[in-house]
Amino acid sequence: MEDILTIGGREIKNRLFIGTGKFSSYETMKRSLEESDVDIVTVALRRVDIESKTENVLNYIPKKCILVPNTSGARDADEAVRIARLAKAAGCGNWVKVEIIRDNKYLLPDNLETVKATEVLAKEGFIVLPYMCPDLSMARRLVDVGASAVMPLGAPIGSNRGIKTKELVEILISEIKIPVIVDAGLGAPSSACECMEMGCAAVLVNTAIAVAEDPAAMAKAFADAVSAGRLAHLAGMPHSTVGAKPSSPLTGFLRDV
C-alpha cells in the first residue's frame, strides 16, 4: 500500500520539505529540489529591491511543488496575517507557514500570537502550517483554530543541533491528531531519520542542505534518510532495553561436553 501524507486535501509523497533560503545560487537550489524530488517548498516574501532587479525564485522551483510562503519578519499576529494575504495575492495558492518571532537571539516562535494568526488565516481558507515551540496545550489550541499541521522546532533555526526537543515532540505525536512536522534545527540526515522513526509526518530542512558543500547531494541524503525513517516507523520500532538480549540461541554451544 502506498504511504501518502495528506494535508489540505493534497497528497504529498515526499515527507521531506525543503526551505529555499541561504542557497549560494538559485541554480544550486534548483538542483537540490530536483535531486530530492521534493513536493513541498517554503519561500519568503520581501520588498522588491527596485534598484537592483533580482531573479524570480519561482522560476527555479519545479512546477509540481506546493509553494508554502512563510511569514518570516512578522513580530505579531497582525503582521503575519498581512504577509499571508500578500503572499496569497501573488497567486501561488493558499498555503502559509505562520512564523512569528520576537526573539532575535534564538528565533523562537511566539506561540500565543501564532494561535491568533492561525485562527484568522484558517477562517479565510488558508492551509495553515504554524511554526511553534513544542507545547501540547498550544498545539491543541492550534488544532482547535484550524491548523492543518503543527510544526514544532527541533532546535533553533539554522543551529544544526538536531532534535533537541525530542520528548516534547513525542508528546505532540502521541496526542495531536493532525500531522506533526519537525521544522528547524535538523543538521544531519540522521536527525531527520530519527524524527521520522519517532512518527513525525514530515520534516522541513533548509540550512543543513543549503550550506552543505554539495547541496544537491545533501538534499538527496536527507530525502533518503526521511524515507528510511518513515519505513522504520511503519515497520514498528523495537523497544530499547538497558541490558542485552541475545540474538543467537543460548543452547547447543560447542563448549558443552
Next chain:
Amino acid sequence: MNIKINGKEETVSGIKTILELINDKKLIPEHIVVEQNFKIVPKEEWARTVLNEDDKIEIVSFVGGG
C-alpha cells in the same frame, strides 16, 4: 507628488496610477504584489488605481526562505 515606496520617500512626476508606477520602475507584473496604504491592489485594478500624495506603496515578491 511625494509617495513612499517600500519605506523610501520618492518624488514622482507624470505618473498617475499604480500601473504607470510599475512600468516606470520596469518591474515584471507577474512576479509582484502591490499594497497601497496597507490594502492589496489586485493586478486587474492597477490601471485604474490612482496614486495620491503621501501614499504608502509596498511592492513585494517571493525570495528564498525557510
